[in-house]
Amino acid sequence: MTVDEFVSEWQNGHDRLLVKTSGSTGQPKQLWVEKRRMEASARITCDFLGLQPGDTALLCMSPDYIAGKMMIVRSLVRHLRLTVVEPSGHPLAAVHSSLPERPFDFVAMVPMQVYNSLQVPAERERLMAVRHLIIGGGAVDGALAEQLRHFPHAVWSTYGMTETLSHIALRRLSGPEASDWYTPFESVSVSLSADHCLVIDAPLVCATRLVTNDIAEVSPDGCHFRIIGRKDNVVCSGGIKIHIEEVERLLRPHLPEPFAVSKRSDEKFGEALVLVSESADTASLRSVCERVLPKYWQPHHYVHANSIPLTETGKPARALIACLAAGNKK
16 A cells, blocks of 8 residues: 555545554454544644654555554644655665655654664664654564663654554653653553453543453553563463563574574473574574573474564564474475
8 A cells, every 4th residue: 555545545535444453473354443543543642742743754664554554644633744765674774865854753663674774874873863763563672772772862662553553652762761661641541451461441542442462560550561471472381381572582682593482282391482593503592592591491492494474564473483383384
C-alpha cells in the first residue's frame, strides 16, 4: 500500500478500515478498526509529545501495517509536514537530499533501523537531531538502549500492538528520565490477569479490555509496568519455566551473529531449549551458553540456519523459528 492509497481509503467516507497484524507469533490476522479510534490514538500521542501543526515528521515504515498507517494519521490529524521515504534499513540515508530546513520533530523506527543508523556517522548525526524518536515493533536491547541514553533529545520505547492501534505506553530511553518501566497514557489503565499477563483498558482506542500474552509486572501504584516475556514464549523444561526473551537478553551481548531461542518437544524434559543461530560453530555457541547462562537455562540443541526468519516489520518470526528448532525446514 502506498501513502496515497491509504489516504484515499482514509477519506472514502467509511467509518472503518482493515488492518493486519505483523505475524510475529504466527500467521498475520486481519482486523476491522474504527477510524475515530485511530484519530483518538493519534491525538493522544501528539498531545503527549507536544507536537504542533507544521512540525516535521518522517514516515520510513510501510503503510501496510498499523505503525505506518498511524504515522500518516498523526500527520493528518495534527497537520504535520510528513516526509516519506521507502522503507529500508537505512531510512536516514534516503533523506539526505530532501531534508527539511530543520531536523525532524518526530520519527518512528523499528530497532533495526535505529541500530543501522547508528553505524553510519552522517545518519547518526541526523538521528541525534530528531526531537522525538519513538522505537517500536520489537524489543530495544540493553546495548542499543545504552547507545541512546546520552542522546540530547527524547528517545522513547513504545508498547502496543495492532489491536491497540499502535502504542498505549512509552518509556524514556534517553536522559535522566531513562527507565525500564513503561508509563501508560492518562486514558489507559493496566492490571494483571490470574496468570500474570498484562491487561489493558484503553477505551479511547480499544472497545474492550484486552488480555495480552505478555507476562508483566505492574508497579504497586498501577502507574507503570514492565514486560518480562510472552506467555507463549515460556519453555517448561524438566519442571523449570524459562522465558525465551530473558535467555536472548543474556546472550545478545556475547553472540555477534544473528540468533533466536526456541524450543522443541523432548521425551525426557517435556520441552527442551534450542538455540537457532546463523553461526555454524556449535562449540563456540555452547561455550558462550555455558559461561553466560544458568545451568538449567542452557540449550539442549543447537541448530544452524542460513538466516533467522523475520516478519516484514523486523520482529523474530517465532512460528518459523520454531519449525527450524524442531528440525522442520519449512
